[in-house]
Amino acid sequence: MFTRLLKEKRLLGRELNNEREDRRVEKRKTDHIHICLNRDVEAKKITTGFEDVFLIHRALPELNLEEIDLSTEVFGHNFSAPIMISSITGGAEEALKINASIAEAVEELGLGMGVGSQRAAIENPKLRRTYTIARKKAPNAFLAANIGAPQIIRDYTIREVEKAVEMIDADALIIHLNPLQEAVQPEGEAFYSGALEKIREISDSLNVPVIAKETGAGIAAEDAKKLKEAGVAGIDVAGAGGTSWAAVECYRASQRGDYFAEEVGKEFWDWGIPTAVSVVEVVQSVNLPVIASGGVRSGLDIAKALGLGADLAGFALPLLRPAMKNSEKVKEKIEIILHQLKTSMFLVGAGSTERLKETPLLVLGKTAEWLKMRGFDVKSYAKRGG
Ligand SMILES: Cc1cc2nc3c(=O)[nH]c(=O)nc-3n(C[C@H](O)[C@H](O)[C@H](O)COP(=O)(O)O)c2cc1C
Numbered sequence: 001m002f003t004r005l006l007k008e009k010r011l012l013g014r015e016l017n018n019e020r021e022d023r024r025v026e027k028r029k030t031d032h033i034h035i036c037l038n039r040d041v042e043a044k045k046i047t048t049g050f051e052d053v054f055l056i057h058r059a060l061p062e063l064n065l066e067e068i069d070l071s072t073e074v075f076g077h078n079f080s081a082p083i084m085i086s087s088i089t090g091g092a093e094e095a096l097k098i099n100a101s102i103a104e105a106v107e108e109l110g111l112g113m114g115v116g117s118q119r120a121a122i123e124n125p126k127l128r129r130t131y132t133i134a135r136k137k138a139p140n141a142f143l144a145a146n147i148g149a150p151q152i153i154r155d156y157t158i159r160e161v162e163k164a165v166e167m168i169d170a171d172a173l174i175i176h177l178n179p180l181q182e183a184v185q186p187e188g189e190a191f192y193s194g195a196l197e198k199i200r201e202i203s204d205s206l207n208v209p210v211i212a213k214e215t216g217a218g219i220a221a222e223d224a225k226k227l228k229e230a231g232v233a234g235i236d237v238a239g240a241g242g243t244s245w246a247a248v249e250c251y252r253a254s255q256r257g258d259y260f261a262e263e264v265g266k267e268f269w270d271w272g273i274p275t276a277v278s279v280v281e282v283v284q285s286v287n288l289p290v291i292a293s294g295g296v297r298s299g300l301d302i303a304k305a306l307g308l309g310a311d312l313a314g315f316a317l318p319l320l321r322p323a324m325k326n327s328e329k330v331k332e333k334i335e336i337i338l339h340q341l342k343t344s345m346f347l348v349g350a351g352s353t354e355r356l357k358e359t360p361l362l363v364l365g366k367t368a369e370w371l372k373m374r375g376f377d378v379k380s381y382a383k384r385g386g
Pocket residue numbers: 032033036086087088089115116117146174176213214215216238241242243293294295296314315316317318320
């Protein structure tokens with residue numbers, strides 16, 4: 001009798017702890033959304049490097065703006081334009097709305113999207129609907145599941161990772177790499193020892209492509225080579241110059257009066273490899289599809305990224321506010337970006353994304369200096385085409 005009561009008490013205690021943890025995860029997700037909506041969370045001193053990339057104007061493009069074809073095939077999927085919306089969220093009520101709005105827009109426009117980290121739904125099945133809404137609203141779009149590297153190392157079996165993919169009938173799995181955020185977040189899990197081996201295991205076992213993605217600090221050539229060798233099918237550089245996770249955590253720390261964490265976050269606000277630099281480091285080191293993201297804010301940025309060799313481009317922060325409203329607002333924002341991309345292609349005389357990748361461009365300033373010091377080739381971009 002006594003042991004039964006003790007067991008029941010322990011079970012109840014565990015359930016309460018789980019519930020408390022679920023509430024904490026949901027609160028953290030909501031905090032992230034609100035901070036990104038209401039505070040200036042972008043890098044301040046570091047920029048993407050796209051300002052150093054110049055496409056060359058052609059006064060005789062010899063094509064018509066309306067004929068420009070934005071379509072591209074990546075990961076065996078046809079995209080109407082080279083855009084894959086970056087992973088944002090899931091696991092909270094507001095996330096349901098955000099994922100629904102983005103998915104609806106992406107479906108209509110023939111693009112791709114990633115959902116946010118699915119950890120919340122793996123741990124609490126009640127939250128699955130905040131992710132499954134994406135597939136419901138986007139039955140044909142390219143959808144990527146999302147899991148963090150520290151979780152695949154410590155918490156999940158391959159079967160659980162497969163379940164995340166099945167949850168949204170995903171076309172790919174993103175494994176996000178966020179050592180900066182984990183290091184500056186007081187409850188962070190800065191465990192990266194063994195990550196590559198886990199990425200290899202997952203890439204070997206899953207029947208969808210695995211994409212390794214940073215979250216705003218970029219990917220260096222050295223890591224791109226290791227990731228390719230571990231079997232990933234694509235790399236999303238998510239470089240520095242856009243949303244800074246150190247900034248987000250700095251605001252969170254300040255809100256709860258945590259001076260220690262605030263000071264750590266502040267110091268790393270502008271940490272990382274600028275996006276344009278990271279794109280070149282990765283495309284010149286591995287032969288894999290590359291997604292350019294992190295501070296991508298316009299169709300002209302996307303044109304430059306593709307010119308540097310990326311296959312797709314992504315952005316997160318610019319869609320947060322529109323997605324809180326509805327899918328029409330998301331569509332409106334993306335359509336402006338698509339028109340800017342088309343205009344850039346018209347002005348360099350590139351009628352297709354393949355042609356854009358061969359168009360000459362200049363890499364100047366700090367971006368060129370960084371790349372040259374690291375042994376990458378910037379000259380050949382200026383000379384190609386003909
Ligand atoms: C509110 C918010 C939540 C995010 N959550 C995730 C996530 O769960 N998984 C992930 O891989 N990236 C996440 N990101 C990072 C983005 O995918 C992206 O890499 C980063 O914000 C840089 O892109 P941006 O400058 O266009 O915002 C999140 C971004 C925002 C703004």
